[in-house]
Amino acid sequence: MGKVALVTGAGRKNGIGAAVARRLAQEGVDVVLSDICAAPAELPHGGNAAWAELTAVAAKVENMGVSSLALRVDVTQSAEVRKMIAATKKKFGRLDILVNNAGAIIGPSPVRYMAEEAWRRMMEINATGVFLCCQHALPLMIDGGNGGRIINMSSIAAVRPRIYMSAYAASKAAVIAMTQSLAQEVGEFGITANAILPGDVDTGMKQWGMKLEAMVTAQEYDEVLSALVDRIPAGRIGQPEDVAQLVAFLASESAEFITGQAINLTGGRELS
Ligand code: NAP
Secondary structure, X not given: OOOEEEEOOOOOOOOHHHHHHHHXXXXXXXXXXXXXXXXXXXXXXXXXXXXXXXXXHHHHHHHOOXXXXXXXXXXXXXXXXXXXXXXXXXXXXXXXXXXXXXXOOOOOOOHHXXXXXXXXHHHHHHHHHHHHHHHHHHHHHHHHOOOEEEEEEOOHHHOOOOOOOHHHHXXXXXXXXXXXXXXXXXXHXXXXXXXXXXXXXXXXXHHHHHHHHHHHOOOOHHHHHHHHHHOOOOOOOEOHHHHHHHHHHHHOHXXXXXXXXXXXXXXXXXXX
């Protein structure tokens, strides 16, 4: 029987989650794709209603010859997360790879002016969401007796926080600490847990950040982008497929001995 993966935050066709789902499908893995599918008005950075986008990503995955399941899930809601795992169990009977990718970012804000709600929301989505998905997925993974992989999306911001990004950085640092503690807890079941720390990846989230920077600094978007690329030793911005590639490796048999790690994926940006 083939492996089954669950990828949260997979509803944006140009996002990291969708690239991860496609990459795992390439490996013959069946994929559960979930996303909050927010209405445009709820999004800080606009965008369209994501359910259609999520099901389109799921259809693409199916076209690659594996099965998929698309679910509307807010990772901050334990009842929804519980149902997501139950639906995974019902359709596939197992879960081998959990990719906690769902995440959000808020605009820069000095701590003294930050809305308390904004801080709480960052922690809820980026940290509590990861905790809830792990908590509810683990019994299914452990009961399967086949070992497994947990891959949590942190950020380079966790270890190289930029000014005014305290809430996002703290929430992503929490992901690393949680992953490293969890790795010790689940090793006996043959499950590894690792965190990926992407740098700058060309997705809707990053583009929104660069547009904001362009506005605040009265520059063109392309100027912001090219100044960013100048600071990346690899000479380009990251692509969702770069992250997907690392996820596929961590999910593979070859990565059996890698656990509790926080792996930078930045093109070397943090060095410059
Ligand atoms: P993205 O396209 O915005 O993907 C994030 C996805 O998570 C979106 O589909 C978003 O839905 C969804 N989401 C937000 N809140 C959710 C919730 N409560 N429950 C379920 N889903 C929720 O951005 P991305 O760049 O691919 O980000 C993927 C992950 O990588 C995130 O954890 C992000 O923090 C991390 N990361 C990204 C970068 C980068 O440069 N892009 C760098 C470091 C780390 P909506 O769009 O509907 O809100």
